[in-house]
Amino acid sequence: MRNSRNIELIDLIMCLSDAMDFIDPAVVDHHKQVAYIAYNIGAELGLSLKELRQLILAGSLHDIGAFSLRERRDALAFELSDPHGHARKGYALLRLFEPLSEIASMVRFHHVRWYKGAGRKFRGLDVPFFSHIIHLSDRIAVLLYKKKEILGQVSGITRTIRGKSGSMFEPSLVDVFLRVAAREYFWLDLSAPSMRTVLSQRLRSAHLGIGSRDMLGFSELFSRIIDFKSPFTATHSSGVAATAEFLAGKAGFTKKECIDIRIAGHMHDLGKLAVPVEILDKPARLNRREFNVVRHHSFYTYRILQSIAPLQTINTWAALHHERLDGTGYPFHLKKRDLPLGSQIMAVADVFTALTEDRPYRAGMKQSGAIKLLDTMSFRSALNGELVAELRQHYEEADVIRRRAQSSARMKYRDIAAAGAEGR
Ligand SMILES: [Fe+2]
Ligand SMILES: [Fe+2]
Numbered sequence: 001m002r003n004s005r006n007i008e009l010i011d012l013i014m015c016l017s018d019a020m021d022f023i024d025p026a027v028v029d030h031h032k033q034v035a036y037i038a039y040n041i042g043a044e045l046g047l048s049l050k051e052l053r054q055l056i057l058a059g060s061l062h063d064i065g066a067f068s069l070r071e072r073r074d075a076l077a078f079e080l081s082d083p084h085g086h087a088r089k090g091y092a093l094l095r096l097f098e099p100l101s102e103i104a105s106m107v108r109f110h111h112v113r114w115y116k117g118a119g120r121k122f123r124g125l126d127v128p129f130f131s132h133i134i135h136l137s138d139r140i141a142v143l144l145y146k147k148k149e150i151l152g153q154v155s156g157i158t159r160t161i162r163g164k165s166g167s168m169f170e171p172s173l174v175d176v177f178l179r180v181a182a183r184e185y186f187w188l189d190l191s192a193p194s195m196r197t198v199l200s201q202r203l204r205s206a207h208l209g210i211g212s213r214d215m216l217g218f219s220e221l222f223s224r225i226i227d228f229k230s231p232f233t234a235t236h237s238s239g240v241a242a243t244a245e246f247l248a249g250k251a252g253f254t255k256k257e258c259i260d261i262r263i264a265g266h267m268h269d270l271g272k273l274a275v276p277v278e279i280l281d282k283p284a285r286l287n288r289r290e291f292n293v294v295r296h297h298s299f300y301t302y303r304i305l306q307s308i309a310p311l312q313t314i315n316t317w318a319a320l321h322h323e324r325l326d327g328t329g330y331p332f333h334l335k336k337r338d339l340p341l342g343s344q345i346m347a348v349a350d351v352f353t354a355l356t357e358d359r360p361y362r363a364g365m366k367q368s369g370a371i372k373l374l375d376t377m378s379f380r381s382a383l384n385g386e387l388v389a390e391l392r393q394h395y396e397e398a399d400v401i402r403r404r405a406q407s408s409a410r411m412k413y414r415d416i417a418a419a420g421a422e423g424r
């Protein structure tokens, strides 16, 4: 595996925004469109490369706090009734990862209206000017109809935006947008796959490389974003990551590999970002369709992470966690000989955590029950028997490590939930 130092921040951010936008056809490419519009407005304003990069990152992540499909769909309406809850949650999440703290503040205020200048502040706090750029870009993006020819929509969109200059939007930004809007290429990129290329070229030239230590921090942010969608999964990835790291140590992985498997644990359920919370949270039995949608998730994890070459070993360890040694898993139906030990560890860690963690509707299983189930799965050659034996032998140690990781995640989860509810 190449050193994780070669990973570009933008590639990771694109993975996140892709995963978030897979949730529904109505929001596909939304984050990218907002990033692209903001970038163009910023370029027309003459902003520096560093500032343009920040706009792209903020645009690519701005709705990260909108956890449910309902929140995502609601945010597509031009006038919103309560837009700030998801913005505050997004802020609270992004702030957890220091390199994104400036972006976090832009996201926090991305629905603040200009109100003839009163929008420079919001509830006594300074609103970054870039939040107004994201706000305008976001509202332009929601006016687009994906199913209609794009150039025919331009006059209607510009009329609507011009009509809100000064009230909803900062007037000089509206003027800048109107200049950009006069060029066809702007709209054509916005509705074509070329948009992605333009964005990553702009950012890639910046070489915002991520070192191994940051990669662990970033993967932790991934785990929060994935897990905090639902109280049912709120601490799951943290538990899996800690258990996987523990098992990897027992299996003789090097220190570096142990960190990598922890990173993989944080990201293994990345594809769950594409599963509506309405399904994850459903208190009753899932119907056939819902069950199928849940089964998409590990496939999405795989395909999304596949785009980052230096993450391929981590991807294999992460995304194959529902494969089983006897070929009964999904989505590839691989068998033991095709499954790296890291993937086998992840499968055991995932089952162990799922059985033992507390959920809102039930307490976690006790030792005897959990071991019994793990044993059954290893007897029928679904899980690696040696790894299960390690867990049986060091049960208490593993369980304490898992619990500790999950309770620290639980505290963060409470903070984020409180941020969403505050000031309503
Ligand atoms: Fe939003
Ligand atoms: Fe948005």
Ligand SMILES: [Fe+2]
Binding pocket: 268, 269, 297, 298, 321, 322
């Ligand atoms: Fe999973």
